[in-house]
Amino acid sequence: MSVSDRPLVAIVGRPNVGKSTLFNRLVGKRIAIVEDTPGITRDRLYADGEWLGREYTLIDTGGIQMFETDPLKAQIRGQAEIAMEEADVVVFVIDTTTGVTADDIELANALRRSPKPLVVIANKVDNGDQEYRNVPEVYSLGFSEVFPVSALSGRGLGDALDAIVGHFPAEDKDKAEEIEDERIKIAIIGRPNVGKSSLLNAILGEQRVIVSPVAGTTRDSIDTTFNFNGRELVFIDTAGIRRAGKVQGSVEYYTVLRALRAIDRADVVMLVIDSNDGLTDGDKRVGGFAHERGRAAVIVVNKWDLGRQDVLEEMPGQNPMKIFSEEMRDGMNFMAYAALAFTSATTGKGVTAAVETALDAAENHAMRIPTGELNRLLRDASDAHPYLDHGKQLKIYYATMPTVKPPKIVLFVNDPELMHFSYKRYLENQIRKTYAFEGTPLQIEVRKAADKERDH
Template identity: 50%
Template structure:
């Protein structure tokens, strides 16, 4: 299912990023300390009263002297196009400005729910500052303080009231996968190659995002649903080449998939936006396959593939578990191997291991590499158990979670991977006090 999307918009310096980080705070704080993961505050996840949602922060866009510039139009249109609910943030201390009215004029045409939040209302005396904002025409303004967290509960209550009701989507056991990556890396060509004459098209079904069509096909007795990402190419007038728009589309595709095929253009190598999209797939806990397309265009020798693989591994250290496949959608080189590879990493993504076998591996690992001592106190590992799949998630019960350094946690993960096939999927280890 697609998560509802909330966009935070407003002119500069009204506190969008502060509020965004407040709402996303728990998620940001628990993201694993993995070297190399590129983080960007454009997007994240939030949760309120068991309602999970995606968020896009349109902060950082500077508005020029003119009251209506290309930057502010781009900001508003990205938010309008992708959001299910828009949080329009204004500054209670500064009062109503011409730039606020400019944003409001754009939002009037959106046909999206608008929640008006007056930020920087830090005390009861300043609540009187909200009344001027009634003139914007978005109903009752909600006074909040992003710095102190005041009023955010009321704001989020209003936001989730406006979430759309999901259409019922046909439930099946298909393996759901998507192709993600920058524009022009060849995703469309790979789609066409996958849906060649040797594939049986089961049906085209309505996707869970607006205007999306998910395609079902069968290969060697296994049914797949290819999550549509063609929306990146559909809306020519809405700044589809901007990073924020492309990343937001990729987020939605990733959220709806079991497996993400992360496509890189062999001719262009790795770009910064590649790291943003791949980092999100990793943090979302999805199975990942790195697909290097246009491999036929390179002049090669005996070391070309090894050198390119090392280049990818250095650029994406946090995806060391993801298999790499070199293909050419144009010539069909190795494209026929993709369905079997998708099936394998999906099985690994949902793999469960017995607690007895898991604990044998953990105890053998400790005997090979004893637990560390911190301030004369030694880490003790008592027991481990798997608590979830998709991705495989393990709880390790210890005497003091603070004693397990990231490097030792990584060592235990590597030992688990050596004994069980988790290629293609992240593995998460949660440290917990036995008491």
């Protein structure tokens, strides 16, 4: 499935030739993780760019090593090959500081066999004449045109971009104007190796994200557009969030930041928990990130085919789903609103229901209670159980719901200091009896009423 109707440009090359730096330069944002460690960009990563009025989508790929036998690196090579198949134009990046290698030669031979338009970039021409001396060696690969470029500084990119755009299919002038993006965005979050990538692949029905038993193999957030029962969704598969104290080096630190940004971009998060491990402090921490940012949430209890069996063995005759649900509710009471879904990504069981649950949560996240109905609910709740502190009664004069995503209720009262957290929770529970808001937090803000609010 293509990410969009824009032309697709795949950036390929062996590890550490500067593909991610070029990718970030072309899209103007630090999207791909960039570090001087070979093999750091391990999945296809998509982002949009624009040149001379033509919009396109870039695909950054893991470095290709043609003779590699390591299983993970073999998967990376396979994904790069898929990216090349998807692309309208392929950009082949070579490092001028190291010269042409055996992998470059083998990849060049493979690219020549492809019918796709090809733009060859001799990268890392950063310091003037010294790197330019190696550019002729790139021509020895048999390409008629090579573009010397410094992705770091942007030198030479204009000519390369002209060539890339020149290969695009003719633009459809009759295409309707792009409408505002109202697609529901779902971030798949969780600790490393709980099955997030497997869950996304089960949803999509294709291996979009590398799946490996090595914890932390999804280092970047990968956006994937998907049509689900006629609705276009965007899935953000995030790298596993590790505890801050256990984040090793700049790569893992940047990964945590990326996952948090993915949560910020999402309408709803699917918090994946490994049922074999039960609820861990790490799960609570990740859930806390989503809760603090006011995101709708579904707790996805994954690997349930195995977890269910564990519960049955420990508690024969009990309902495994009920037992595990109670554990979730007790351990994550700050997310009592979150819906629960039980899945097995490897068998596909429960996966469709989990997506449907996420869509319900997203709808509740955007739900607004009419002002008149909201005030009636709160008036009935306060009349049924008035709140007094040292003989002084809390009076709610008026309520409004100024924003959604997350739903936020503002109460105008006689004295905000009188509002105890327990009474705020009581009011929330009363609201949820009529409007469940399942899957979404409900924020309640208390303000001192001005005279005009008191008149309502």
